[in-house]
Amino acid sequence: MKKGIGKSHSKIILIGEHSVVYGYPAIAIPLKKIEIECVVEEAKTSFFYNKTDTLSVAVFTALRHLKKENAKIKYKVVSQIPPKRGMGSSAAVSIAAIRAVFDYFEENLDDELLEKLVHTAEIVAHKTPSGLDAKTCLSDKAIKFIKNKGFSYIDLNLDAYLVIADTGIYGNTGEAIQNVKNLGNKADISLKKLGELTDEITKILTKNIESKEEKVDKIGKIMTKANTELGNLNITIEKTDLFVKTAIENGASGAKISGGGLGGCVIALAKNLEIVEKIKDELLKCGAENIWVEKI
Known part of the structure; x- marks a missing residue:
């Protein structure tokens, strides 16, 4: 059976939570051992979009970009990342899901497009995401972030x-x-x-x-x-x-x-x-x- 697989890792804030909202810097660290995997497979019916579900939003965002909104697919996730713990579970889910959809359809996906699609999905799910979670879940390095100024990498x-x-x-x-x-x-x-x-x-x-x-x-x-x-x-x-x-x-x-x-x-x-x-x-x-x- 045809399938697509996408993975992502977690993240944690080292320092700067809350103060980052007020324009001060924050530093986030990727947690490369704590992973999530999404598998997309063929289904008998068209994909059902649920805009209140982070995973569904991410899958739909990828399908819409590929102009395959009515594709007959289903998905499942295996995650080591607990939700609502500040570990980037929502961003990691979005990354893994979008990667899985592109893999299923054998479409190329560079980091720039992936980040753009994840941000789009995160806006639907969280209204005003900073992008820090997604950036760190896509990175192998620590990231410093300042609101309205952007990101830089730290070894x-x-x-x-x-x-x-x-x-x-x-x-x-x-x-x-x-x-x-x-x-x-x-x-x-x-x-x-x-x-x-x-x-x-x-x-x-x-x-x-x-x-x-x-x-x-x-x-x-x-x-x-x-x-x-x-x-x-x-x-x-x-x-x-x-x-x-x-x-x-x-x-x-x-x-x-x-x-x-x-x-x-x-x-x-x-x-x-x-x-x-x-x-x-x-x-x-x-x-x-x-x-x-x-x-x-």
Whole structure:
């Protein structure tokens, strides 16, 4: 049976969530081990478009571009990326689905067109996507993003490990953004500080002054400071605070909540695999639903 296959990987925000909305930079990291695969196959009936479903929107976007809206196809997805955790599941689904449709019809798909189609699908699904999720899910490198200014690539090359721990609680970006707005001018200090902390990490990553170990120590401390500021913005919850505290107590150079907030994931920076294992063991005891490790 004829089939088309498309894949994508996940992503996580290293620093800059929420402050990025106000014009400050954010840095996102591709998580190449955490993947999603979409398979498109022949069907007996025409494709049914559901505009409330991210996957369906992505498939339709690809079909419309190819002028095959009435194609008789069906699709299925196998995903390692949990939804609503700040890991780019929506963008990754769109990328995998569009790749699968093009593969099924044996059509060429370059990165420029793919990114354009993903952005189109994301607009339908999310109204005003920044493009950061899609860009990072398409990238092998970390990406720095500034609203209305664009993207640039960053080489991490830290020889360290990022531990990503899922709290098992859906993040709620909309409510978190409202929490920040509700603070009014009181939020300005923390937002500015988050922007400054992101700039500090950028300088550490782009200037080869310190050793890799010194870089990891400094970046870790900055991550923990960022978590404090996100707490001041009413973005963290008791479980994420527990995860951050536990990771640091077990050797992490630093840790913070990542993504929209009020749930989702906590990330911790570790110098070596021995520390990684300690962090993993203790976070599982604290109720982590899943844990991934990415070398950075």
